[in-house]
Amino acid sequence: MTTPGSDALLARMMAFHPKIIDLTLDRVWRLLAALDHPERALPPVVHIAGTNGKGSTLAMLRAGLEGSGARVHAYTSPHLARFHERIRLAGTLIHEDALSAILDECLTANGPDPITFFEITTCAAFLAFARTPADYTLLEVGLGGRLDATNVVASPRLCIITPVSIDHQQYLGETLPQIAAEKAGILKRGVSCVVGPQEETALGVIEARAAALGAPLLVHGQHWHAGVETGRLVYQDEHGLLDLPLPNLPGPHQIDNAGMALAALRALGRDAGAEVAVSRAFWPARMQRLREGPLLERLPQGQIWLDGGHNPSAGAAIAATLAQRAAGKVWLICGMLNTKDVAGFMRPLAPHARHLHAVGIPGEAATLSAHETADAARSVGIAANEAEDVGAALDLIAAQQPDAQVLICGSLYLAGRILRENG
Numbered sequence: 001m002t003t004p005g006s007d008a009l010l011a012r013m014m015a016f017h018p019k020i021i022d023l024t025l026d027r028v029w030r031l032l033a034a035l036d037h038p039e040r041a042l043p044p045v046v047h048i049a050g051t052n053g054k055g056s057t058l059a060m061l062r063a064g065l066e067g068s069g070a071r072v073h074a075y076t077s078p079h080l081a082r083f084h085e086r087i088r089l090a091g092t093l094i095h096e097d098a099l100s101a102i103l104d105e106c107l108t109a110n111g112p113d114p115i116t117f118f119e120i121t122t123c124a125a126f127l128a129f130a131r132t133p134a135d136y137t138l139l140e141v142g143l144g145g146r147l148d149a150t151n152v153v154a155s156p157r158l159c160i161i162t163p164v165s166i167d168h169q170q171y172l173g174e175t176l177p178q179i180a181a182e183k184a185g186i187l188k189r190g191v192s193c194v195v196g197p198q199e200e201t202a203l204g205v206i207e208a209r210a211a212a213l214g215a216p217l218l219v220h221g222q223h224w225h226a227g228v229e230t231g232r233l234v235y236q237d238e239h240g241l242l243d244l245p246l247p248n249l250p251g252p253h254q255i256d257n258a259g260m261a262l263a264a265l266r267a268l269g270r271d272a273g274a275e276v277a278v279s280r281a282f283w284p285a286r287m288q289r290l291r292e293g294p295l296l297e298r299l300p301q302g303q304i305w306l307d308g309g310h311n312p313s314a315g316a317a318i319a320a321t322l323a324q325r326a327a328g329k330v331w332l333i334c335g336m337l338n339t340k341d342v343a344g345f346m347r348p349l350a351p352h353a354r355h356l357h358a359v360g361i362p363g364e365a366a367t368l369s370a371h372e373t374a375d376a377a378r379s380v381g382i383a384a385n386e387a388e389d390v391g392a393a394l395d396l397i398a399a400q401q402p403d404a405q406v407l408i409c410g411s412l413y414l415a416g417r418i419l420r421e422n423g
Contacts, residue, residue: 005100024147025152027115027116028122028149035105035109035126038129042153043073043136046139047186048138048161049141049186051162053253056254057264059281061277062088063273065270067280069273071091072135073134075137082420087129089129089134090132102128122142145185156188158267160264164183176199177204184209185209193216193218194224194260194267224236233255235274242262245279250286250321265277285416287321288307299397299398299402304406305330305406306409307407312341318348322352329353330405332357334409335367335390336376336410337361337364342373350381350382356377356385357385357396358372358386370387370388
């Protein structure tokens with residue numbers, strides 16, 4: 001019998017549970033047991049939680065590990081263009097036939113029982129990882145940490161907690177200490193953890209949890225430092241100094257992300273890949289310049305950049321990048337979800353924005369209307385109007401400034417749609 005294609009199988013999985021997000025591990029443990037516990041057969045795991053920087057840190061760590069000669073599995077979410085992006089087997093995106101087969105196997109093992117989309121697809125990733133030889137498995141937390149579907153590995157080789165900030169309050173808690181406690185839920189007894197830059201209240205929670213578990217911490221500013229000196233990235237810890245090129249991923253915030261990746265490489269004994277980590281990593285929709293596609297035809301003399309950041313910390317990081325890279329103020333095209341702090345995201349961008357064209361995100365039930373997004377922009381001092389879609393917004397910009405610098409931003413879902421159409 002021919003296995004149905006992955007798109008059809010994924011569509012079936014979306015209907016298994018009435019809630020898109022429902023944080024508990026009970027359903028995951030049930031399905032993993034039915035699959036004979038593939039999570040127990042994974043190559044050594046590096047587990048990564050945090051609010052911002054998880055994806056970029058993972059990308060640099062993967063590049064560094066592969067640069068040192070290692071074969072690396074990687075699990076990330078959400079995907080941008082195709083689901084296959086979430087599962088990388090020994091350096092290569094999972095092939096369609098393999099994906100369809102493991103999804104079908106997980107559906108059969110799960111039967112009619114409720115399970116969320118993220119839970120069953122995480123189990124599918126574990127199944128693929130357990131059956132493919134590799135040296136490391138990099139797991140990015142989907143949401144939170146303590147009750148995330150990835151948090152079933154008893155003894156990871158290493159943990160990483162990137163900067164924690166306010167986001168997903170409806171699931172993780174209203175305060176920074178509450179959110180930090182959820183992120184610190186990935187810590188395991190005796191397992192070292194690299195900790196990125198943190199606000200004091202978040203760091204206190206992480207340190208208390210680590211102390212209770214006897215988990216050694218490698219904390220930014222205490223055990224390792226990363227900065228820029230004379231146009232170079234300088235990383236230092238107790239093992240010595242690394243003098244490296246600046247990260248190829250754009251933005252000053254990537255210095256800290258690189259620092260976390262380098263600290264992890266050192267902890268794994270793989271710092272032979274340090275230069276490759278910072279110079280060859282690629283992570284889409286993080287201040288990514290579009291180089292092809294129909295959108296460029298609408299602004300042939302200008303530049304179009306894409307970023308999927310969507311919370312206040314991401315807004316601050318984008319603003320810092322624009323301060324370094326943009327020649328003058330940029331035009332913004334922005335679409336956001338109604339679950340986000342829209343004004344908080346936009347406020348840091350106000351000094352760098354010439355004008356904002358607000359759009360809805362096609363196909364997303366939780367999208368803010370263009371009218372609501374434009375109102376939020378005006379509330380923080382950004383001149384704004386509504387546009388029918390991104391293409392129409394670019395036409396309006398091109399008519400006023402043919403050589404404009406444009407940033408499309410506000411949501412990974414919007415970024416994914418742009419990349420599907422302009423990849």
